[in-house]
Amino acid sequence: MFNRFTKDARTVVVAAREEALAAGSSTVEAEHLLLALARRPHPVLQRANLDAEAVTEALAAETAASLAAVGVDWDVASRARTGEPRFAASAKLALERALPVAVQRGDHRLTSDHVLLGVLEADIGTVPRALKLAGVDRAGLRAAV
Amino acid sequence: MSTVKAPSEPADGLAAVVALRRLADRLEAEQVERAIGDGWSWALVAEALGVTRQAVHKKHASRLKGLG
Numbered sequence: 698m699f700n701r702f703t704k705d706a707r708t709v710v711v712a713a714r715e716e717a718l719a720a721g722s723s724t725v726e727a728e729h730l731l732l733a734l735a736r737r738p739h740p741v742l743q744r745a746n747l748d749a750e751a752v753t754e755a756l757a758a759e760t761a762a763s764l765a766a767v768g769v770d771w772d773v774a775s776r777a778r779t780g781e782p783r784f785a786a787s788a789k790l791a792l793e794r795a796l797p798v799a800v801q802r803g804d805h806r807l808t809s810d811h812v813l814l815g816v817l818e819a820d821i822g823t824v825p826r827a828l829k830l831a832g833v834d835r836a837g838l839r840a841a842v
Numbered sequence: 843m844s845t846v847k848a849p850s851e852p853a854d855g856l857a858a859v860v861a862l863r864r865l866a867d868r869l870e871a872e873q874v875e876r877a878i879g880d881g882w883s884w885a886l887v888a889e890a891l892g893v894t895r896q897a898v899h900k901k902h903a904s905r906l907k908g909l910g
Contacts, residue, residue: 763861766849780905
C-alpha cells in the first residue's frame with residue numbers, strides 16, 4: 698500500500714506516530730493522523746478553526762464524555778511515557794479509505810489530502826464523535842478538501 | 843469513580859469501551875513506571891498485572907530503561 702504514498706503522505710504517517718508518542722498513547726489511531734494534519738497546519742482544517750490545539754481539546758472532550766456515559770471521571774491531561782506505539786485499526790482503516798478516494802479523484806499517488814479524506818470518511822469512532830462534539834460539520838469539511 | 847452505568851446507545855457504549863481501554867492503558871503505563879521506580883522486579887509487576895513477565899517486559903522495558 699505504501700508504495701503509492703507521496704513523500705508528503707508518508708510525512709503525515711510518521712508525524713502521526715510522533716503525535717501518539719507525545720500523547721502517551723500505546724497505539725497510533727486515526728485521531729493521531731488528524732492531529733498530525735492539523736499541526737501542519739492544514740488550510741481546510743484551519744478554516745474550520747481546527748488547529749492541533751483545538752483537535753486535542755475536541756479529543757479530550759470526547760474521551761471525557763464517553764467515560765461520563767459509564768459514570769467514570771478521568772482527567773485526560775495526565776500522561777505517561779509509552780513504548781513504541783503500534784499502528785491500530787482506526788489508522789489503518791483511514792489509510793485504506795484514502796486509496797479509493799485518490800482513485801475516485803483520478804489521482805495516481807496518495808497525498809496528505811487523501812489521508813485527511815480517509816480520516817474524515819469514518820462515520821463511527823473517536824474522530825467523528827470528537828468533531829461532532831466540537832460542532833464541526835464533517836461533510837462540509839470533506840467537501841472543502 | 844462511581845458505579846458503571848450502561849449507556850442507552852451502542853455507539854456510546856462502544857465509545858466508552860475505547861475510552862476505558864485508553865484509561866487502563868495510561869494507568870498501566872504510570873503504575874508500572876512507579877512500581878519499577880520503587881524497585882519492583884518485572885516478575886512481580888507481571889504477576890500483579892496477571893500477565894507473563896515477557897509480555898510486561900516487551901511492553902514497558904524499552905521506555906523505562908535506566909529506571910529498573
